Amino acid sequence: MTWKRTADVVVVGGGVQGCSIAYNLAKLGVKDIVVLEKGSICSGSTGRCGAGIRAQWGTEMNCRFGLASVEKFEQLHEELGMDCGLNQSGYLMVAYKESEFQQLQKSMKLQNSLGIDTRIVSYAEAREICPGLSAADAVGFTFHNRDGHADPFLTTFAYMEAAKRLGVTFHRFTEVTDVKTVGGKIAGVVTTKGDIDAPVVVDAAGGYSQFIAKMAGVDIPNFSERHEILITEPVEAGVCPPMLMSFSGNYYIQQRPHGSIIGGCSPEGHPQDYEMGTSWDFLEMMSRTFVKLLPRTKGVRVVRQWSGLYNITPDKQPVLCEADNVRGFFLSCGYSGHGFMFAPISGELLAQKILGQDPWIAIDQLHYSRFERGDLLIEPAVV
């Protein structure tokens, strides 16, 4: 592919965030957009994620983002012209402690006030929603039927293919090694393939976004933590249709439409070494969770385990803004494990912001200056 020395917008990162931002900018009429990806498209956190999509959140911002994204996913196939593997079988939240159940109910009231029809379900009904479920030790459950999961690969490729049709250029195997600024404004990027001058640069580098920000002279407190996950061989549908999730139980488990069951949890020791290896400890711990929670999976085989990076902020909510000290440098990062599910909405809102429009959901609160001010928007509902 020929190399052009200039662009109107450079997006750093070929995950779902970068692809959604590029697509939404092109849809709004921006002509010369280049997406740079150091590996291949969807090779980072997006392609390693648990694939969940939910509106069951504990802060108003995340509820609004969650519901807006669910609504986007519902018509994404039509908009992008490619099946994104959407499966809306709901999220079934499982509380094992009274305090946890109270928090779920508090969040449910907030969700209900924002048009999200989450409800409390009994254990009997939970077993109808998830026939193989064994959770007699749970205190309570909440359920939202429009939550679910989609295919992160297909969703990202759908955004990329739609963006390409609108003229966006994608450079794979191209790593950004420096970000150029002049007089408090962005000037462009330096990459392993050459330089590109651009008045707008977007940092959508996922687990590496704090390093790209630092190249631009922008300090964000994001850090990246390794989380592990596994997948089984495909089995008949109906073993675990919804996303089963518990904060105290420390798990999320769902069955994809093709039959494989995916499960992950929060890591012990919170590894921040940027290694994406796999551990026996995780495999053993997660397998115990599977057979306790879904006893019928005892004879189901694990075919693959891997890991990926959560790019985490101090309040587990994203950084979505323009930098104060470097105009033209925009950030979309720090999704703390939820970058896939929020990409349809965050990509649209940031594209509006870049074009000087008012994003239709206000994102002022998601500026990284909140961390310095101590004005955190702490999200309680995170595994």
Added chain:
Amino acid sequence: MSEKTNDIIICRCEEITLGEIREWIAKGYETFDELKRVLRVGMGPCQGRGCREMILREIAAKTGKPVADIHPGTFRPPAKPVKLAVLAEGGDK
């Protein structure tokens, strides 16, 4: 190549044909891992034991590179499928 060969199933786990693999290579999905992400080739119970070599040869043919230069893609544990109940019992520490 005959059109007929396009119907041959290359990845038996996910039932992906040679025609589909050629179609996505032509769209720029020129590495094994990219084809894996878009078509699920190599993601089934055999983890690519059946299809990987054939797909690498197909990438080599379409890109004009020697097959030895085509990256074989990522290999992930476990080496063979293991039942959850066996894993849950734990191992020797």
